[in-house]
Amino acid sequence: MFNSLSDRLTATFKNLRGKGRLTEADVDATVREIRRALLDADVAVPVVREFTGRVRERALGAEVSGALNPSQQIVKIVNEELVEILGGETRRIRLAKSGPTIIMLAGLQGAGKTTLAGKLSKWLKSQGHSPMLVACDLQRPNAVTQLQIVGQRAKVPVFAPHPGATYTELEHPAGDPVEVARAGVEEARQKLHDIVIVDTAGRLGVDADMMEQARQIRRAIVPNEVLFVIDSMIGQDAVNTALAFDEGVNFTGIVLSKLDGDARGGAALSVASVTGKPVMFASTGEGLDDFELFHPDRMASRILD
Numbered sequence: 001m002f003n004s005l006s007d008r009l010t011a012t013f014k015n016l017r018g019k020g021r022l023t024e025a026d027v028d029a030t031v032r033e034i035r036r037a038l039l040d041a042d043v044a045v046p047v048v049r050e051f052t053g054r055v056r057e058r059a060l061g062a063e064v065s066g067a068l069n070p071s072q073q074i075v076k077i078v079n080e081e082l083v084e085i086l087g088g089e090t091r092r093i094r095l096a097k098s099g100p101t102i103i104m105l106a107g108l109q110g111a112g113k114t115t116l117a118g119k120l121s122k123w124l125k126s127q128g129h130s131p132m133l134v135a136c137d138l139q140r141p142n143a144v145t146q147l148q149i150v151g152q153r154a155k156v157p158v159f160a161p162h163p164g165a166t167y168t169e170l171e172h173p174a175g176d177p178v179e180v181a182r183a184g185v186e187e188a189r190q191k192l193h194d195i196v197i198v199d200t201a202g203r204l205g206v207d208a209d210m211m212e213q214a215r216q217i218r219r220a221i222v223p224n225e226v227l228f229v230i231d232s233m234i235g236q237d238a239v240n241t242a243l244a245f246d247e248g249v250n251f252t253g254i255v256l257s258k259l260d261g262d263a264r265g266g267a268a269l270s271v272a273s274v275t276g277k278p279v280m281f282a283s284t285g286e287g288l289d290d291f292e293l294f295h296p297d298r299m300a301s302r303i304l305d
Ligand code: GDP
Pocket: 107, 108, 109, 110, 111, 112, 113, 114, 115, 116, 202, 257, 258, 259, 260, 261, 283, 284, 285, 286, 290
Protein backbone atom coordinates (compact mmCIF):
# COMPACT_ATOMS: atom_id res chain seq x y z
CA MET A 1 0.00 0.00 0.00
CA PHE A 2 1.34 3.39 -1.02
CA ASN A 3 4.63 1.73 -1.96
CA SER A 4 4.66 2.83 -5.51
CA LEU A 5 3.35 6.31 -4.65
CA SER A 6 6.05 6.56 -2.05
CA ASP A 7 8.78 5.52 -4.49
CA ARG A 8 7.56 7.94 -7.13
CA LEU A 9 7.45 10.90 -4.79
CA THR A 10 10.85 10.12 -3.33
CA ALA A 11 12.34 9.96 -6.82
CA THR A 12 10.73 13.30 -7.69
CA PHE A 13 12.18 15.01 -4.66
CA LYS A 14 15.57 13.50 -5.33
CA ASN A 15 15.71 15.47 -8.57
CA LEU A 16 15.61 18.67 -6.58
CA ARG A 17 18.46 17.85 -4.32
CA GLY A 18 21.46 20.12 -4.63
CA LYS A 19 19.42 22.95 -6.10
CA GLY A 20 20.11 26.16 -4.24
CA ARG A 21 16.97 27.90 -5.42
CA LEU A 22 13.82 26.69 -7.11
CA THR A 23 12.62 28.42 -10.24
CA GLU A 24 8.97 28.44 -11.15
CA ALA A 25 9.86 25.87 -13.83
CA ASP A 26 11.38 23.58 -11.17
CA VAL A 27 8.24 23.86 -9.05
CA ASP A 28 6.02 23.18 -12.06
CA ALA A 29 8.03 20.14 -13.09
CA THR A 30 7.87 18.79 -9.56
CA VAL A 31 4.17 19.42 -9.23
CA ARG A 32 3.63 17.67 -12.57
CA GLU A 33 5.44 14.60 -11.26
CA ILE A 34 3.44 14.66 -8.04
CA ARG A 35 0.25 14.89 -10.12
CA ARG A 36 1.22 11.84 -12.19
CA ALA A 37 2.21 9.84 -9.11
CA LEU A 38 -1.10 10.60 -7.39
CA LEU A 39 -3.16 9.76 -10.48
CA ASP A 40 -1.29 6.49 -10.90
CA ALA A 41 -2.04 5.72 -7.26
CA ASP A 42 -5.76 6.05 -8.12
CA VAL A 43 -6.36 9.31 -6.30
CA ALA A 44 -9.48 10.95 -7.76
CA VAL A 45 -8.86 13.66 -10.34
CA PRO A 46 -10.46 16.59 -8.47
CA VAL A 47 -8.54 15.66 -5.35
CA VAL A 48 -5.28 15.57 -7.29
CA ARG A 49 -6.05 18.95 -8.83
CA GLU A 50 -6.74 20.58 -5.51
CA PHE A 51 -3.78 18.96 -3.81
CA THR A 52 -1.24 19.90 -6.45
CA GLY A 53 -2.70 23.40 -6.70
CA ARG A 54 -2.08 23.96 -3.02
CA VAL A 55 1.41 22.46 -3.14
CA ARG A 56 2.34 24.66 -6.10
CA GLU A 57 1.03 27.80 -4.50
CA ARG A 58 2.80 27.13 -1.23
CA ALA A 59 6.04 26.08 -2.93
CA LEU A 60 6.16 29.26 -5.00
CA GLY A 61 5.30 31.41 -2.03
CA ALA A 62 7.61 29.59 0.37
CA GLU A 63 9.99 31.84 2.18
CA VAL A 64 13.61 31.01 1.79
CA SER A 65 14.31 29.36 5.07
CA GLY A 66 17.79 29.00 6.41
CA ALA A 67 17.10 25.62 7.88
CA LEU A 68 15.58 23.86 4.87
CA ASN A 69 16.88 23.54 1.34
CA PRO A 70 14.34 23.78 -1.49
CA SER A 71 13.84 20.05 -1.80
CA GLN A 72 13.26 19.68 1.94
CA GLN A 73 10.87 22.56 1.79
CA ILE A 74 8.71 20.89 -0.87
CA VAL A 75 8.78 17.61 1.05
CA LYS A 76 7.59 19.51 4.10
CA ILE A 77 4.75 21.14 2.18
CA VAL A 78 3.64 17.83 0.62
CA ASN A 79 3.84 16.19 4.01
CA GLU A 80 1.68 18.85 5.64
CA GLU A 81 -0.88 18.69 2.84
CA LEU A 82 -1.07 14.88 3.10
CA VAL A 83 -1.62 15.09 6.85
CA GLU A 84 -4.34 17.67 6.27
CA ILE A 85 -6.16 15.51 3.72
CA LEU A 86 -6.02 12.48 6.00
CA GLY A 87 -7.73 14.37 8.78
CA GLY A 88 -5.01 16.35 10.55
CA GLU A 89 -4.65 15.30 14.16
CA THR A 90 -5.24 11.69 15.19
CA ARG A 91 -8.96 11.55 15.91
CA ARG A 92 -10.02 9.50 18.92
CA ILE A 93 -13.50 8.14 19.49
CA ARG A 94 -15.77 10.75 21.05
CA LEU A 95 -17.12 9.16 24.19
CA ALA A 96 -20.64 9.81 25.41
CA LYS A 97 -20.89 12.00 28.51
CA SER A 98 -23.34 9.58 30.05
CA GLY A 99 -24.63 6.16 29.11
CA PRO A 100 -22.98 4.00 26.50
CA THR A 101 -20.98 5.48 23.65
CA ILE A 102 -22.81 4.38 20.52
CA ILE A 103 -20.77 3.54 17.44
CA MET A 104 -22.57 2.70 14.22
CA LEU A 105 -20.78 0.99 11.33
CA ALA A 106 -21.81 1.64 7.74
CA GLY A 107 -20.43 0.67 4.37
CA LEU A 108 -20.91 -1.58 1.38
CA GLN A 109 -21.24 -5.33 1.72
CA GLY A 110 -17.81 -6.89 1.91
CA ALA A 111 -16.16 -3.64 3.01
CA GLY A 112 -15.07 -5.28 6.24
CA LYS A 113 -17.63 -3.98 8.77
CA THR A 114 -18.24 -7.21 10.63
CA THR A 115 -14.54 -7.96 10.81
CA LEU A 116 -13.94 -4.43 12.05
CA ALA A 117 -16.62 -4.83 14.73
CA GLY A 118 -14.55 -7.67 16.19
CA LYS A 119 -11.26 -5.82 15.91
CA LEU A 120 -12.61 -2.61 17.34
CA SER A 121 -14.28 -4.33 20.27
CA LYS A 122 -11.16 -6.34 21.08
CA TRP A 123 -9.05 -3.19 20.97
CA LEU A 124 -11.56 -1.24 23.08
CA LYS A 125 -11.51 -4.05 25.64
CA SER A 126 -7.74 -3.83 25.81
CA GLN A 127 -8.22 -0.12 26.54
CA GLY A 128 -10.35 -0.96 29.58
CA HIS A 129 -13.78 -0.54 27.97
CA SER A 130 -16.65 -2.98 28.13
CA PRO A 131 -18.08 -3.10 24.60
CA MET A 132 -21.11 -4.92 23.29
CA LEU A 133 -21.93 -5.72 19.65
CA VAL A 134 -25.34 -5.43 18.01
CA ALA A 135 -26.12 -7.40 14.85
CA CYS A 136 -28.31 -5.33 12.57
CA ASP A 137 -27.13 -6.77 9.30
CA LEU A 138 -30.15 -8.94 8.67
CA GLN A 139 -29.69 -8.72 4.93
CA ARG A 140 -26.71 -10.88 4.21
CA PRO A 141 -27.06 -14.59 4.85
CA ASN A 142 -25.07 -15.53 7.93
CA ALA A 143 -24.09 -11.98 8.84
CA VAL A 144 -25.56 -12.41 12.32
CA THR A 145 -23.79 -15.71 12.83
CA GLN A 146 -20.57 -14.17 11.56
CA LEU A 147 -20.84 -11.36 14.09
CA GLN A 148 -21.55 -13.87 16.83
CA ILE A 149 -18.40 -15.78 15.91
CA VAL A 150 -16.39 -12.57 15.85
CA GLY A 151 -17.85 -11.65 19.24
CA GLN A 152 -16.89 -15.01 20.69
CA ARG A 153 -13.34 -14.62 19.45
CA ALA A 154 -13.09 -11.10 20.85
CA LYS A 155 -14.85 -12.26 24.04
CA VAL A 156 -17.50 -9.58 23.67
CA PRO A 157 -21.27 -10.18 23.96
CA VAL A 158 -23.38 -9.89 20.83
CA PHE A 159 -26.98 -8.76 20.78
CA ALA A 160 -28.90 -10.33 17.91
CA PRO A 161 -32.59 -10.81 17.06
CA HIS A 162 -31.99 -14.31 18.37
CA PRO A 163 -28.98 -16.56 18.17
CA GLY A 164 -28.20 -17.56 14.64
CA ALA A 165 -30.97 -15.49 13.07
CA THR A 166 -30.78 -15.79 9.33
CA TYR A 167 -31.81 -14.17 6.14
CA THR A 168 -35.01 -16.18 5.84
CA GLU A 169 -36.34 -14.56 9.00
CA LEU A 170 -36.14 -11.10 7.49
CA GLU A 171 -39.91 -10.85 7.24
CA HIS A 172 -40.26 -11.62 10.93
CA PRO A 173 -40.97 -8.58 13.13
CA ALA A 174 -38.01 -9.47 15.32
CA GLY A 175 -35.94 -9.05 12.19
CA ASP A 176 -36.52 -5.32 11.78
CA PRO A 177 -32.99 -3.87 11.85
CA VAL A 178 -34.11 -0.53 13.30
CA GLU A 179 -35.86 -2.28 16.18
CA VAL A 180 -32.88 -4.57 16.72
CA ALA A 181 -30.58 -1.54 16.85
CA ARG A 182 -32.80 0.23 19.33
CA ALA A 183 -33.22 -2.85 21.52
CA GLY A 184 -29.48 -3.58 21.35
CA VAL A 185 -28.55 -0.12 22.56
CA GLU A 186 -31.11 -0.39 25.34
CA GLU A 187 -29.67 -3.73 26.40
CA ALA A 188 -26.17 -2.23 26.46
CA ARG A 189 -27.45 0.58 28.64
CA GLN A 190 -29.12 -1.82 31.05
CA LYS A 191 -26.13 -4.11 31.25
CA LEU A 192 -23.86 -1.13 31.82
CA HIS A 193 -21.65 -1.59 28.79
CA ASP A 194 -19.85 1.67 28.17
CA ILE A 195 -19.61 1.17 24.40
CA VAL A 196 -22.03 -0.39 21.95
CA ILE A 197 -21.07 -1.10 18.35
CA VAL A 198 -23.93 -1.48 15.89
CA ASP A 199 -23.15 -3.41 12.70
CA THR A 200 -25.48 -2.54 9.82
CA ALA A 201 -26.29 -4.10 6.47
CA GLY A 202 -24.47 -3.22 3.29
CA ARG A 203 -25.19 -4.00 -0.34
CA LEU A 204 -22.81 -4.67 -3.15
CA GLY A 205 -23.52 -1.21 -4.52
CA VAL A 206 -25.07 1.88 -3.01
CA ASP A 207 -28.84 1.48 -3.06
CA ALA A 208 -31.69 3.61 -1.81
CA ASP A 209 -33.30 1.00 0.47
CA MET A 210 -30.09 0.21 2.25
CA MET A 211 -29.33 3.88 2.74
CA GLU A 212 -32.80 4.56 4.04
CA GLN A 213 -32.44 1.72 6.52
CA ALA A 214 -29.07 3.02 7.68
CA ARG A 215 -30.54 6.50 8.02
CA GLN A 216 -33.42 5.16 10.11
CA ILE A 217 -31.03 3.29 12.36
CA ARG A 218 -28.97 6.45 12.78
CA ARG A 219 -32.07 8.41 13.70
CA ALA A 220 -33.25 5.74 16.14
CA ILE A 221 -30.04 5.30 18.10
CA VAL A 222 -28.36 8.74 17.74
CA PRO A 223 -24.80 7.42 17.63
CA ASN A 224 -21.77 9.29 18.96
CA GLU A 225 -19.78 8.06 15.99
CA VAL A 226 -20.80 6.73 12.60
CA LEU A 227 -17.83 4.97 11.06
CA PHE A 228 -17.81 4.51 7.32
CA VAL A 229 -15.82 1.40 6.46
CA ILE A 230 -14.30 1.36 3.02
CA ASP A 231 -12.33 -1.28 1.19
CA SER A 232 -9.08 0.42 0.17
CA MET A 233 -8.93 -1.74 -2.91
CA ILE A 234 -11.96 -0.26 -4.68
CA GLY A 235 -9.98 2.47 -6.39
CA GLN A 236 -11.82 5.21 -8.25
CA ASP A 237 -15.28 3.99 -7.12
CA ALA A 238 -14.38 5.03 -3.62
CA VAL A 239 -15.28 8.67 -4.10
CA ASN A 240 -18.86 8.14 -5.23
CA THR A 241 -19.47 5.50 -2.61
CA ALA A 242 -18.14 7.76 0.12
CA LEU A 243 -20.17 10.75 -1.05
CA ALA A 244 -23.34 8.63 -1.15
CA PHE A 245 -22.76 7.37 2.39
CA ASP A 246 -21.88 10.81 3.64
CA GLU A 247 -25.09 12.20 2.23
CA GLY A 248 -27.05 9.19 3.49
CA VAL A 249 -25.77 8.81 7.04
CA ASN A 250 -23.46 11.80 7.54
CA PHE A 251 -20.65 9.68 8.92
CA THR A 252 -18.20 11.09 11.43
CA GLY A 253 -15.09 9.07 10.64
CA ILE A 254 -13.55 6.76 8.08
CA VAL A 255 -12.10 3.30 8.52
CA LEU A 256 -9.82 2.10 5.76
CA SER A 257 -9.99 -1.67 5.50
CA LYS A 258 -7.79 -4.09 3.61
CA LEU A 259 -4.83 -1.78 3.78
CA ASP A 260 -2.71 -4.93 3.74
CA GLY A 261 -3.68 -5.57 0.12
CA ASP A 262 -1.88 -4.20 -2.87
CA ALA A 263 -4.17 -1.20 -3.14
CA ARG A 264 -2.41 1.82 -4.49
CA GLY A 265 -3.73 3.98 -1.72
CA GLY A 266 -5.67 6.46 -3.80
CA ALA A 267 -9.02 5.54 -2.28
CA ALA A 268 -7.76 6.48 1.14
CA LEU A 269 -6.65 9.91 0.12
CA SER A 270 -9.67 10.58 -2.08
CA VAL A 271 -12.33 9.59 0.42
CA ALA A 272 -10.86 11.66 3.21
CA SER A 273 -10.40 14.63 0.93
CA VAL A 274 -13.82 14.73 -0.74
CA THR A 275 -15.75 14.23 2.48
CA GLY A 276 -13.49 16.26 4.74
CA LYS A 277 -13.93 13.52 7.38
CA PRO A 278 -10.97 12.11 9.28
CA VAL A 279 -9.57 8.64 8.82
CA MET A 280 -9.77 7.12 12.30
CA PHE A 281 -8.79 3.46 11.97
CA ALA A 282 -7.09 1.11 9.58
CA SER A 283 -7.80 -2.57 9.11
CA THR A 284 -4.78 -4.46 7.90
CA GLY A 285 -5.73 -8.13 7.65
CA GLU A 286 -8.30 -10.77 8.44
CA GLY A 287 -7.10 -11.41 11.99
CA LEU A 288 -8.62 -9.72 15.04
CA ASP A 289 -5.37 -7.94 15.83
CA ASP A 290 -4.84 -6.56 12.34
CA PHE A 291 -6.06 -3.16 13.35
CA GLU A 292 -4.50 0.23 13.96
CA LEU A 293 -5.48 3.62 15.19
CA PHE A 294 -4.82 5.82 12.19
CA HIS A 295 -2.27 8.57 12.63
CA PRO A 296 -2.36 10.97 9.63
CA ASP A 297 1.13 12.27 10.38
CA ARG A 298 2.64 8.79 10.54
CA MET A 299 0.91 7.76 7.33
CA ALA A 300 2.16 10.88 5.55
CA SER A 301 5.69 10.20 6.78
CA ARG A 302 5.39 6.62 5.60
CA ILE A 303 4.37 7.82 2.15
CA LEU A 304 7.27 10.26 2.00
CA ASP A 305 9.80 7.95 3.60
P1 GDP B 1 -18.92 -6.72 5.71
O1 GDP B 1 -19.83 -7.30 4.66
O2 GDP B 1 -18.71 -5.25 5.51
O3 GDP B 1 -19.36 -7.03 7.10
O4 GDP B 1 -17.47 -7.36 5.46
P2 GDP B 1 -16.74 -8.55 6.24
O5 GDP B 1 -16.27 -8.07 7.56
O6 GDP B 1 -17.57 -9.76 6.20
O7 GDP B 1 -15.45 -8.71 5.32
C1 GDP B 1 -15.53 -9.17 3.98
C2 GDP B 1 -14.29 -10.02 3.67
O8 GDP B 1 -13.12 -9.20 3.74
C3 GDP B 1 -14.07 -11.15 4.66
O9 GDP B 1 -13.61 -12.26 3.94
C4 GDP B 1 -13.00 -10.62 5.59
O10 GDP B 1 -12.21 -11.65 6.13
C5 GDP B 1 -12.19 -9.75 4.66
N1 GDP B 1 -11.53 -8.63 5.35
C6 GDP B 1 -12.07 -7.73 6.20
N2 GDP B 1 -11.16 -6.82 6.61
C7 GDP B 1 -9.99 -7.15 6.00
C8 GDP B 1 -8.67 -6.58 6.00
O11 GDP B 1 -8.37 -5.57 6.63
N3 GDP B 1 -7.75 -7.21 5.22
C9 GDP B 1 -8.04 -8.31 4.48
N4 GDP B 1 -7.06 -8.84 3.75
N5 GDP B 1 -9.27 -8.87 4.45
C10 GDP B 1 -10.24 -8.30 5.20
